[in-house]
Amino acid sequence: MARILVVEDDGATAEAIAHELRAHGHDVTVAETGEAALAAAQEATLDALTLDRLLPDMDGLALLARLRATGVQAPVLMVSALGDVDQRIAGLRAGGDDYLIKPFAPSELAVRIEVLLRRTQQSVETLLQVGSIQLDLLRREARVRGTPVRLLQMEFKLLEFLMRNAGVTVSRRVLFEQVWNYHFDPGANLINVHVARLRRKLELPDVPSAIATVKGEGYRFDAV
Structure with a gap:
């Protein structure tokens, strides 16, 4: 079981993501704003995050920078309707580990999270x-x-x-x-x-x- 923070301001999308990840046995917390995400990240050690680019109080890239600055090293799956190549590159260069374009199947998101979790585990292996x-x-x-x-x-x-x-x-x-x-x-x-x-x-x-x-x-x- 992994502890995953879902940062998503659209209630229906957040619920779909959370439901799918919980079905895979993960412990999921949902944050609808950047500030709520920062607070949640300080309360518990996270294993992974899904992060929407367009939040009501800040851009997802700005939030990602603040999370990394506070020591959050968990892999981040960027989730956004901003799907052109330049936007995807911006998300990865800002510290994202993967980028998923909306609309998407929740099952694909869950698989991508599992890949990121495996990659994190492998990074400490020889x-x-x-x-x-x-x-x-x-x-x-x-x-x-x-x-x-x-x-x-x-x-x-x-x-x-x-x-x-x-x-x-x-x-x-x-x-x-x-x-x-x-x-x-x-x-x-x-x-x-x-x-x-x-x-x-x-x-x-x-x-x-x-x-x-x-x-x-x-x-x-x-x-x-």
Whole structure:
């Protein structure tokens, strides 16, 4: 059970989110304003938050900055009708960990929260495993069904990022920023080349590739 704060000023949306998360066994508190959210965050240690961008008393990005400044490190799922690329980037750069566009299915929100909770748990571990693929972060070793796989530095970094976000579609822009630390597309098919090499090294007989291309969106790492 995780302690989750839902920051949402629309009563119907807040109730739908809270109901779905409680159905998954989580302890949920709802805050309808930024100030109420700040107060709730100080009363208990949170495991995750969902945060609406448009609140009656402050912008969600301003609230997120204040939460981080007060020491709240729990993962944050931004929830907003502001869905263009620039708005999503702004939310992630402000400290959000994921971004979900309204309208959405409550079940998808619950899955995204579970992914964020798993990622938080994995961040303190030295061994990542998704399906038959394993990464030893201390030894910098990769294994597929127990067989060692030699990876170059950037291939290892790319695989680690994809595994930490398993099941989530990651855009090319996010990969450039988080893996290569580029805030622009350098061209030359940089990502395509690295993904193709990584796929070949992770290939398993008669098993689909662990790295799926999501047309027009990016890449997703799946357990195989």
